[in-house]
Amino acid sequence: MVRTRFAPSPTGFLHVGGLRTALYAYLYAKKAGGKFILRIEDTDLERTVPGAVELIYRTMHETGLVYDEGPDVGGEFGPYVQTERKEIYLEYARKLIESGDAYYCFCTRERLSDIHDKGATKYDKHCLHTVSREEAEKRIAAGEKYVIRQNIPEKGTTSYVDLVFGEIKVDCADLEDNILIKSDGYPTYNFANVVDDHLMGITHVIRGVEYLSSTPKYNLLYDALGWERPQYIHLQPIMRDAHQKLSKRHGDANYEDFIAKGFLKDAIVNYIALLGWSPKDNREKMTLAEMEELFSLDGVSKSASIFDETKMRWLNSLYVKEMSEEQFYNYALPFYAQYKYLEGMDLKYLSTLLHSRTEVFSDLGKLTEFIADFDNFDVSLFQNQKWKTDSALAAKMLPELIKLTETNFENLHDSLVSYAEGAGYKKGQVLWIFRIAITGSASTPGGATEMATLFGKEECLRRLERSLKKL
Numbered sequence: 288m289v290r291t292r293f294a295p296s297p298t299g300f301l302h303v304g305g306l307r308t309a310l311y312a313y314l315y316a317k318k319a320g321g322k323f324i325l326r327i328e329d330t331d332l333e334r335t336v337p338g339a340v341e342l343i344y345r346t347m348h349e350t351g352l353v354y355d356e357g358p359d360v361g362g363e364f365g366p367y368v369q370t371e372r373k374e375i376y377l378e379y380a381r382k383l384i385e386s387g388d389a390y391y392c393f394c395t396r397e398r399l400s401d402i403h404d405k406g407a408t409k410y411d412k413h414c415l416h417t418v419s420r421e422e423a424e425k426r427i428a429a430g431e432k433y434v435i436r437q438n439i440p441e442k443g444t445t446s447y448v449d450l451v452f453g454e455i456k457v458d459c460a461d462l463e464d465n466i467l468i469k470s471d472g473y474p475t476y477n478f479a480n481v482v483d484d485h486l487m488g489i490t491h492v493i494r495g496v497e498y499l500s501s502t503p504k505y506n507l508l509y510d511a512l513g514w515e516r517p518q519y520i521h522l523q524p525i526m527r528d529a530h531q532k533l534s535k536r537h538g539d540a541n542y543e544d545f546i547a548k549g550f551l552k553d554a555i556v557n558y559i560a561l562l563g564w565s566p567k568d569n570r571e572k573m574t575l576a577e578m579e580e581l582f583s584l585d586g587v588s589k590s591a592s593i594f595d596e597t598k599m600r601w602l603n604s605l606y607v608k609e610m611s612e613e614q615f616y617n618y619a620l621p622f623y624a625q626y627k628y629l630e631g632m633d634l635k636y637l638s639t640l641l642h643s644r645t646e647v648f649s650d651l652g653k654l655t656e657f658i659a660d661f662d663n664f665d666v667s668l669f670q671n672q673k674w675k676t677d678s679a680l681a682a683k684m685l686p687e688l689i690k691l692t693e694t695n696f697e698n699l700h701d702s703l704v705s706y707a708e709g710a711g712y713k714k715g716q717v718l719w720i721f722r723i724a725i726t727g728s729a730s731t732p733g734g735a736t737e738m739a740t741l742f743g744k745e746e747c748l749r750r751l752e753r754s755l756k757k758l
């Protein structure tokens with residue numbers, strides 16, 4: 288049975304690249320009728336950020352990437368948190384020492400930097416050649432600090448077939464004897480990923496391309512322990528542009544940032560799926576369930592993909608359009624709450640006006656800011672070439688429009704039209720002047736009477752009077 292895993296380190300927010308890895312691992316397992324596992328890789332204690340694990344659980348849950356096994360849901364291959372597995376790694380490291388595939392190393396930081404300064408590009412196997420097992424064990428028993436290193440053959444090549452990149456072959460001479468167990472007794476990623484992927488029965492390892500070239504070293508560990516190697520699927524990075532990777536530093540590479548900007552989770556997941564994969568029929572809008580059907584490695588790209596926020600906005604707008612009025616309103620409420628000037632307004636009605644104009648929910652600020660800016664608007668806005676209107680005409684019309692609003696607010700549209708007919712104006716002229724006079728903006732999320740309904744009679748009158756005074 289296919290078993291894949293997502294193995295994040297809890298170092299902060301879940302960035303887009305990580306979420307994509309999780310998504311592909313999830314899709315690959317689901318498509319094959321297999322299992323998807325969450326494992327927390329927290330052995331780098333200094334990089335662990337409090338709260339990051341909970342954020343991972345929450346994001347996976349919210350986005351629908353339901354894992355079959357994981358720290359908070361259990362499973363028969365647990366524990367699923369690496370710091371809780373410390374003893375397991377030590378046990379296998381000792382086996383590797385037994386077989387000569389690993390050794391104790393006591394080199395000090397000074398010695399390491401010294402050989403580095405003298406031109407060494409990798410560790411020189413000093414302790415392998417100079418410290419016997421017995422001596423090493425004595426020194427350890429006496430309390431000396433040590434690490435355990437992988438003993439990589441000095442000659443030969445090692446290769447494997449990546450399911451995206453094809454054959455990867457390296458000379459052993461180019462590989463360093465990496466540390467497997469650190470002096471604090473915790474494993475490095477280099478060791479823990481192998482032990483865990485094996486013990487958790489992972490059949491397909493899906494992860495970032497930065498691990499493509501260290502995978503030969505991991506394979507040597509599988510071989511040394513007599514374990515079957517998994518299949519590998521490495522993924523190219525997501526780029527900000529042709530040169531730069533999307534990075535946490537830019538502050539817009541995280542799932543949470545996009546949610547805060549008003550993107551919908553389904554649209555985020557959908558867009559992220561397209562960053563490095565496309566289905567055979569090249570369709571772009573897909574639900575998670577559809578992706579589970581369509582996912583296939585043939586569609587996974589060998590080249591990096593560029594994150595295009597404009598495209599993501601477009602995709603998001605399709606999801607926004609699909610929302611019911613009720614859903615739109617409920618989703619918009621916390622965004623409305625950010626704008627004081629919307630207090631007391633009929634937000635349900637406002638939502639019906641904004642729905643078709645919203646690509647992402649943070650647009651609601653831009654789309655409504657005219658409401659707050661009204662008092663400072665520029666009367667030159669009355670000027671309109673198409674309708675041949677200007678502020679002189681507005682000054683003439685406004686007293687009549689005020690009267691109409693007072694007496695016929697319930698029937699405003701028809702009254703404005705018949706006023707235009709009676710006074711010999713074009714309908715568009717009256718509606719333009721009326722709309723500018725109550726909104727102070729040429730672009731509003733609705734026509735004159737919709738804006739009037741939004742403000743209500745009292746506020747409309749206040750605005751009309753105020754405009755008249757400006758002229």
Ligand code: GLU
Pocket residue numbers: 293294295296328476480493494495498
């Ligand atoms: N903990 C590693 C990371 O966050 C996982 C790499 C892997 O999936 O093997 O990059």
